[in-house]
Amino acid sequence: MSANPNTITIDGQEIPFTAKQTIMDAALAAGVYIPHLCHYPGLPPSGNCRLCMVETGNRNVAACITPAVAGQEIRNNTPELNEVRKSITQMLFVEGNHICPSCEKTGNCKLQAMGYYLGMLDDHFPQFYQRREMDASHAEILLDRGRCILCDLCVRASRDVDGKNVFAIAGRGTNAHLIVNSPTGKLADSTIATTDLAATICPVGAILIKEQGYQVPVGQRIYDQHTIREIGLRESIAKKNDD
Template identity: 85%
Template sequence: MSDHPSTIRIDDQEIPFTAGQTIMDAALAAGIYIPHLCHYPGLPPSGNCRLCVVETGNRSAAACITPAIAGQEIRNNTPELNEARKAITQMLFVEGNHICPSCEKTGNCKLQAMAYHLGMLDDHFPQFYQRRELDASHPKILLDRSRCILCDLCVRASRDVDQKNVFAIAGRGTDAHLIVNSPSGKLADSTMAVTDLAANICPVGAILIKEQGYQVPIGQRIYDRQTIRETSLQEHVEPKNDD
């Protein structure tokens, strides 16, 4: 049917793909950046943040969950899509209670880095100021739901890599929140450990490892040195395979 048996075209670049790859997989392999927050290569994709929405023909599709099909013409880095991405990032900022200047994740935070990448200069939308529960019960890990963007990465990391199933998301609409799979609902009663991928994969300051917040000074942190575009092209985790 197609003149391009196993290639797709993203903006003006033709790239190869292999069967079973998503548009995101193919793009990352070819060094093309499609902005994303809830995707992490190696973990199963979720498709919830919607930053990676691209256009194929007259349809919008999230690149991380849409299979690559030979001959696909994809628009990614367009002013319209980047405006939409900025608006989605602003939505995430106003939904939670994000405290960049005093957050110990500042400089290492993907939400903040994404805002810089997309040229976001203000929140645009009115703040929600939601009350969200903080869980400081664990001796080594802090869970602050105020800074959670519901990306589901900790849920997948704990389930598919750590194989502990510590987290889930519960509640509908803006009541959606992270819950802990323990009888008390507290992190201290879970099997979570600081070495777990789930403790380290949080893109924002919702899951923080205690007592190491300022070991790296501001100015030398991840996104002080690199852009999110550069780091995102290098990320990968190995899923455990013991079936």
């Protein structure tokens, strides 16, 4: 064990951590990528997507909500864990309308990029074809619940950064869905604005700014040029520099 009392080990690499850091935060700060979709630097973690499951002490834990503890031996980048992550990604694809060639978010979509990163070649599971309401009532912002992966990033961004509490998750299990906290339940009657973090943080194509689709040609978009690992580490570095 290291002489430094404030270190953990991930896949044999010694990682320093500070008080109250999670395994995820410590890993990203050290340039170690742990796959994730519902984590975003600076927002309270929720542990929703479960892609960040790592093995420590003969059990699996979500890295984004598990505190770093001195002496932890953690396994992250293993064939077994990545196979589980691929299955989770496949399930997310079939639970919604994720037909990449027809989606404005293609090339900028974290779910799509995660599929590439994990070597996903097919959906594997049968399509659910759930019916979820689209809300095009807002003049500038579109809400397509059919693409929502219930990561609740927009919920946390609106509540903790924008200070507006526009979104929430209602229901449980297969009935869980994104709702708008407005008198009518419509986006047009909420206080959301295009400048809000909640309007741009969606990792998929569920929340889109209108009249901006396809401004960047396919082939020149974020994940056409970089892997989700590279972008995930950049987000962490950018947040660290902001602090």
